[in-house]
Amino acid sequence: MMRLYTLGLLTMLSVAACQAEPTAPPSVTTIVDPANALSEELMVSLSLAKNHHHKANIFTNDGQLDKAAHEVQAILKISFPEASPEAEDVKMDARARLASLWLKQGKLDEAMQMAQKGLSEHSRDSFYVANLHTVLGQIYEAIAAGEELGSEARTKASLQAISHFDTSISINNTLLKSIHP
Amino acid sequence: MGEKDKNEEEFSPEELVEAQKFSEAMQPSLKGARLPAIMDAETRELAILSSIVHSSFHDTELDGTKEASIIDAAFSQAIGISPTQEESPSNQLAEARSKRRRYLRYAIGTGVAVAAALLLYLQTSPKVVAPQNAVIMRTLPIAEQSRPTSPLVGQIGRSNAAQASSRLDTIYSDRLSGYRSLAYRRIAGEPQ
Numbered sequence: 001m002m003r004l005y006t007l008g009l010l011t012m013l014s015v016a017a018c019q020a021e022p023t024a025p026p027s028v029t030t031i032v033d034p035a036n037a038l039s040e041e042l043m044v045s046l047s048l049a050k051n052h053h054h055k056a057n058i059f060t061n062d063g064q065l066d067k068a069a070h071e072v073q074a075i076l077k078i079s080f081p082e083a084s085p086e087a088e089d090v091k092m093d094a095r096a097r098l099a100s101l102w103l104k105q106g107k108l109d110e111a112m113q114m115a116q117k118g119l120s121e122h123s124r125d126s127f128y129v130a131n132l133h134t135v136l137g138q139i140y141e142a143i144a145a146g147e148e149l150g151s152e153a154r155t156k157a158s159l160q161a162i163s164h165f166d167t168s169i170s171i172n173n174t175l176l177k178s179i180h181p
Numbered sequence: 182m183g184e185k186d187k188n189e190e191e192f193s194p195e196e197l198v199e200a201q202k203f204s205e206a207m208q209p210s211l212k213g214a215r216l217p218a219i220m221d222a223e224t225r226e227l228a229i230l231s232s233i234v235h236s237s238f239h240d241t242e243l244d245g246t247k248e249a250s251i252i253d254a255a256f257s258q259a260i261g262i263s264p265t266q267e268e269s270p271s272n273q274l275a276e277a278r279s280k281r282r283r284y285l286r287y288a289i290g291t292g293v294a295v296a297a298a299l300l301l302y303l304q305t306s307p308k309v310v311a312p313q314n315a316v317i318m319r320t321l322p323i324a325e326q327s328r329p330t331s332p333l334v335g336q337i338g339r340s341n342a343a344q345a346s347s348r349l350d351t352i353y354s355d356r357l358s359g360y361r362s363l364a365y366r367r368i369a370g371e372p373q
Contacts, residue, residue, distance in 0.1 A: 029315040036327045037319075038360040046353045053346035072345075085329040086356065090349060093337075097345040126329060131337040172336050179332050 042087075045080045049090050052078075056097070065105050072098045092118050092128035096135045103139055112139050130171035137164035203227070211235050324359040 052071045059068035075094040080087030095118035102111035115136040122129050140161035144154045192200075207228060210216050216228055256274050333355055334348045341347070 027314055029317060031317050031319050033319050033363070034321060034326070037321055038325055038327055038356055038363055040360070042327060043353075043357060043360050046349070046356060050346070050349050050353050053349050057346050081327070084327050086327060086352060089330045090352070093345045093348060097343065100343060124329070126331040127334060127337045128331070131342055134337075134339065134342060175331055176336060 039081055041081050042084055045078050045084075046086060046090065048078050049075045049094070053094075053097075060101070065101055069098055069101045069105075072101065088121075088123060089126060089128050092122060092126070092132060096128065096131045099132075099135045099139065103135070103142060108139055108143060112136065115139060125171050125175065127172065127175060130168040130175070133164040133168035133171065137161040137168065140164060203231075207231055207235075321363065322359075324355075325363040326359070327356075 052075045056068040056071035059065070059071060072094050076091055076098075080090070095114050099111040099115040099118075102108075102114065115132050118132045119129065119136070122132075138161070140157045143149065144157035144161060146154070149157070203224075206217075210228060210232060216225065220228070260274055260277060330348075330352045334351060337348070
């Protein structure tokens, strides 16, 4: 009887002591990098784009513009970190290069579509946007120089070309002032 | 005095015989025995009176059995035990006290244990609060941040418009330097 009683008391105290122990995990201080920290993913994406550009250089120097354009198109399919400023710049430059390649090949429609798509996707002004306006101006310049169009259409294309060159100049000047005030 | 003696001499022989019988009948009672159950009222009164007179002039001591019987009866009345039970009241009283002591010990032990358990629970209850894990945002140098590349590559003129590859080389080299610095600091565990 006495043993049972003692055992009961000890059990009760043990249960109370166990329940009383803090069950919550210890607090942890975590140091995290901001979302805009350079990441391995970004470096891999940049490296991929770099390699495609160098391959495109080789094909361009070899006169294989289609293969060069194919390599540059591959850059547009690379998955960059979301909202990465480098991604927007690199893709904008790739679009400008692709549009230029097609311009050299006489593929004016494809070149114009590529340049216009680049301009429609940009989130901020940059030297790449200015360059795209330059490329677009060159495309309109090429259109204006074509003999198949009438004089009115050529004049209209010339005006478009001038407009894009002016926009490019404006963007460049603004950026240069902000970088070197 | 002489008149008193004269009155005493007036007892008749019958009265003396009766007194002698009464005296003999009272002897057991004076030694502690109970009075006979059947007795006329006058004789009972006389017996009680003679007991009182006797006890006033003699030191009467009860025998051990009688004394124990009286004490047991008093204890029985005090603790509410029937005197008809076989065990003697003094033993019952001792047992009752022992039981009471045992129950008291259990009650005190239980009370102390419950109080200790409650104290443990109440003391530590406030500690069971979910800890708030602190998250500190590291501040990075500009070179280790993802950022626009225009300041790095500068203006893209007609002469270098086709040099996208060269521009990307410059960008990659710069960002690799920043990323390497960040990675080294992470490995070193420097909190910045």
